[in-house]
Amino acid sequence: MDYVASDLNKMLSSVKEDEFSEDHAKLICYNILCAIAFMHSAGVMHRDIKPGNLLINDKLDIQICDFGLGRTELAEEEEKKESHGVNTENTTLKNSD
Numbered sequence: 001m002d003y004v005a006s007d008l009n010k011m012l013s014s015v016k017e018d019e020f021s022e023d024h025a026k027l028i029c030y031n032i033l034c035a036i037a038f039m040h041s042a043g044v045m046h047r048d049i050k051p052g053n054l055l056i057n058d059k060l061d062i063q064i065c066d067f068g069l070g071r072t073e074l075a076e077e078e079e080k081k082e083s084h085g086v087n088t089e090n091t092t093l094k095n096s097d
Helices: 008-014 022-041 073-083
Strands: 054-056 062-064
Antiparallel strands (some): 054 062
8 A cells, every 4th residue: 555645635725726626525525435336346345435544645646644533334234233132143043832
């Protein structure tokens, strides 16, 4: 992975209005949506997307970081089952006859 010196939060607070156009904003939004779509296609949910977790380089390429709260679809399903008191492991059905 390449070194990225800035995150979106730092970049937006340091950029001057005349240096940042609508086309820049569109490209950044597009790159963020592509990154999120890629994660979701792999079954990963970040759950903490914010400007500080979006690394950005001079070409406006986006890298998402800090997956501390991230979950996979499988882990999310298991958490839902546990929170509803449903235990699917070691369950046996008995015939009532």
